[in-house]
Amino acid sequence: MKIGLIGNPNVGKSLIFSQLTGVGVEISNYPGTTVDLCTGTVCHNRTQIEVVDLPGIYSLDGANSEEELVRDTVVKRAFDVYALILDATHLERNLYLLLQLIEFDLPVVVILNIIDEAAKAGITIDIDRLSSLIGVPVIPTAASLGRNIDQIIPLATSHARAGTYPVEYDLHIEAAVRSLERLAGTSRAEALLALQGFGTDPVLMEAAATIVPEIIDEHRMSVHQLIAANRHHAASRIASEVVTRNTPGLFSDPDQYLTRIFPGVPIMVAFLASMLTIVFVIGSYLEEIIVDIFEFLIVSPIKTAGFDPLISEVLLSLAIAIQAGLGVAFPYVFTFYLLISLVEDSGYMTRIAFLADRVMHRFGLHGQAIIPMVLGLGCNVPAIMGIRQLGTRRERTIAAVLITMVPCSARTVIIAGIVAAFIGIAAALSLYLIVIVLIVVTGVILSRITPGNPLGMVLELPPLRTPRLSQVITRSWLHIREFLVIAMPLLMVSSVILGLAGFYGITALFQNAVAPFMENVLGLPGFASTALLFGILRKEMAFETLIVLAGTANLPTVLTSLQLYIFALVSTLFVPCISTIAVLSREMGWKTALLIACYTLVLGLGAGAVLHLIFV
Numbered sequence: 001m002k003i004g005l006i007g008n009p010n011v012g013k014s015l016i017f018s019q020l021t022g023v024g025v026e027i028s029n030y031p032g033t034t035v036d037l038c039t040g041t042v043c044h045n046r047t048q049i050e051v052v053d054l055p056g057i058y059s060l061d062g063a064n065s066e067e068e069l070v071r072d073t074v075v076k077r078a079f080d081v082y083a084l085i086l087d088a089t090h091l092e093r094n095l096y097l098l099l100q101l102i103e104f105d106l107p108v109v110v111i112l113n114i115i116d117e118a119a120k121a122g123i124t125i126d127i128d129r130l131s132s133l134i135g136v137p138v139i140p141t142a143a144s145l146g147r148n149i150d151q152i153i154p155l156a157t158s159h160a161r162a163g164t165y166p167v168e169y170d171l172h173i174e175a176a177v178r179s180l181e182r183l184a185g186t187s188r189a190e191a192l193l194a195l196q197g198f199g200t201d202p203v204l205m206e207a208a209a210t211i212v213p214e215i216i217d218e219h220r221m222s223v224h225q226l227i228a229a230n231r232h233h234a235a236s237r238i239a240s241e242v243v244t245r246n247t248p249g250l251f252s253d254p255d256q257y258l259t260r261i262f263p264g265v266p267i268m269v270a271f272l273a274s275m276l277t278i279v280f281v282i283g284s285y286l287e288e289i290i291v292d293i294f295e296f297l298i299v300s301p302i303k304t305a306g307f308d309p310l311i312s313e314v315l316l317s318l319a320i321a322i323q324a325g326l327g328v329a330f331p332y333v334f335t336f337y338l339l340i341s342l343v344e345d346s347g348y349m350t351r352i353a354f355l356a357d358r359v360m361h362r363f364g365l366h367g368q369a370i371i372p373m374v375l376g377l378g379c380n381v382p383a384i385m386g387i388r389q390l391g392t393r394r395e396r397t398i399a400a401v402l403i404t405m406v407p408c409s410a411r412t413v414i415i416a417g418i419v420a421a422f423i424g425i426a427a428a429l430s431l432y433l434i435v436i437v438l439i440v441v442t443g444v445i446l447s448r449i450t451p452g453n454p455l456g457m458v459l460e461l462p463p464l465r466t467p468r469l470s471q472v473i474t475r476s477w478l479h480i481r482e483f484l485v486i487a488m489p490l491l492m493v494s495s496v497i498l499g500l501a502g503f504y505g506i507t508a509l510f511q512n513a514v515a516p517f518m519e520n521v522l523g524l525p526g527f528a529s530t531a532l533l534f535g536i537l538r539k540e541m542a543f544e545t546l547i548v549l550a551g552t553a554n555l556p557t558v559l560t561s562l563q564l565y566i567f568a569l570v571s572t573l574f575v576p577c578i579s580t581i582a583v584l585s586r587e588m589g590w591k592t593a594l595l596i597a598c599y600t601l602v603l604g605l606g607a608g609a610v611l612h613l614i615f616v
């Protein structure tokens with residue numbers, strides 16, 4: 001048996017999915033987290049049941065790729081049961097999808113989730129009345145508290161039913177549906193889709209195409225608008241029968257402050273600055289301790305042990321890689337992920353997106369791309385996957401370029417570890433400022449020169465919540481584990497290769513070749529070029545490799561403040577990491593990926609050169 005978890009974005013599908021199946025998936029207080037299918041299994045009454053977490057959608061008749069994917073599963077009856085998850089705090093809007101699902105005559109159970117927040121907001125829903133109106137069983141749940149989650153599978157396996165609340169459409173639509181049913185022998189639901197241009201049966205599509213112009217003539221609006229209006233009307237009728245609202249308390253709405261330019265922007269700047277400061281303070285504190293321990297226990301003994309030079313080189317490379325990775329980068333990576341998970345779960349990230357959108361509007365940039373951009377602060381890779389949801393190629397292109405410039409966690413590690421640690425917090429903030437200005441300028445230029453029409457943004461604010469510790473820990477652990485199992489081994493192997501290359505004089509050849517450029521244009525020593533190159537593997541490796549090559553974690557003994565600053569700026573901007581390039585070329589095509597890589601290369605080197613010119 002197969003159960004599909006379906007519902008609007010951000011209603012808790014993934015959380016319920018992982019509670020049912022134990023499969024860890026990304027859960028966030030963010031619409032559009034899940035963009036692909038995720039499958040898990042549960043055992044119930046000795047049978048294996050497959051559960052699939054579907055991406056969040058508002059309706060089955062939209063044109064974006066998630067809607068298409070989910071619609072396909074419905075039309076092909078890919079699941080035996082649909083467990084429809086509704087957000088109790090936005091019931092009316094969520095009912096739209098229910099009404100549509102009912103038209104497909106599929107077995108459905110309704111999971112009325114987020115009932116805890118509804119109760120807090122003074123919303124009561126008459127569950128029995130709702131269930132009898134729509135003809136399917138309904139259970140109230142609060143997934144974040146685990147409430148009633150255990151009832152979902154028993155209910156879905158034995159009580160799922162096709163619903164019984166037919167939407168009454170406008171007379172012309174009804175007539176059109178009847179004639180399509182007769183002519184092409186289709187179901188009501190498929191006839192409605194065909195009238196909106198969705199379907200594969202040529203007979204049906206042709207018949208629909210001849211009817212549609214008449215309806216449009218009659219009503220002066222599109223068939224899609226007519227159908228949607230009728231469904232909204234039905235949804236609002238149901239909601240008015242089952243929802244009661246108590247007047248909410250007098251507590252002031254924090255969004256009033258957070259989403260206005262004033263005082264929202266100052267709050268946001270203060271917030272981001274304190275986040276960076278915390279990452280730096282905790283990170284550097286841990287760093288000092290761990291580096292000293294490694295120095296004392298591993299590095300010094302190897303240096304003084306008197307091994308054969310080749311063996312000593314290899315051992316030392318390994319030791320310095322471990323020291324640079326675990327001692328220097330890890331404390332920042334760890335602190336950053338913990339903090340960003342906290343912020344994401346609280347819902348504040350979307351407020352930042354909302355504000356950024358308002359600010360960007362002033363520069364003539366429209367905001368759909370903002371959510372993925374803000375997501376890019378964590379990691380560019382999922383952010384770029386998120387641009388699939390953007391409506392047009394134009395929006396996707398602009399977003400792809402801008403996201404690759406957003407300082408992700410790895411770049412924050414570089415900025416905190418090099419600039420904040422050795423030069424100062426103000427310098428680190430100024431570096432962010434430079435990057436933000438470059439993003440805005442790039443955005444403005446791109447929005448002028450990219451063909452197509454700008455789209456507005458419908459940004460929904462998820463509720464502000466107290467972050468849940470377990471979710472924050474699980475999510476940051478996912479990232480931290482990735483650092484430990486992917487980045488660390490990569491760093492160790494690269495470090496040994498670098499050590500050997502250094503031993504046999506290969507690095508010197510390369511560095512000597514690029515040294516004139518590095519020294520004259522960027523004012524950096526030749527070995528910095530190798531570090532920059534390694535930064536393409538993973539961004540924070542630029543920093544770690546710099547330490548490996550400098551042979552010390554105390555960078556100011558080998559580089560001046562200006563050199564450190566320029567190095568951090570160049571490695572922040574210059575060419576995205578390999579994973580980002582890979583996902584860029586998957587989502588946008590290799591030509592776009594290559595163009596973006598070239599652009600950031602020029603931008604990074606250019607910005608470094610300008611700084612060098614100004615300050616030397």
Ligand SMILES: Nc1nc2c(ncn2[C@@H]2O[C@H](COP(=O)(O)OP(=O)(O)OP(=O)(O)O)[C@@H](O)[C@H]2O)c(=O)[nH]1
Nearest residue numbers: 010011012013014015028032033034056114142143
């Ligand atoms: N208070 C409360 N929060 C919930 C409940 N269920 C889920 N959440 C929170 O809602 C947010 C969204 O959860 P997800 O499981 O990622 O939502 P989703 O439906 O998979 O979202 P998309 O993948 O974006 O479509 C997370 O912050 C959850 O912790 C609930 O019952 N009560």
Ligand SMILES: [Mg+2]
Nearest residue numbers: 013014033034
């Ligand atoms: Mg999800």
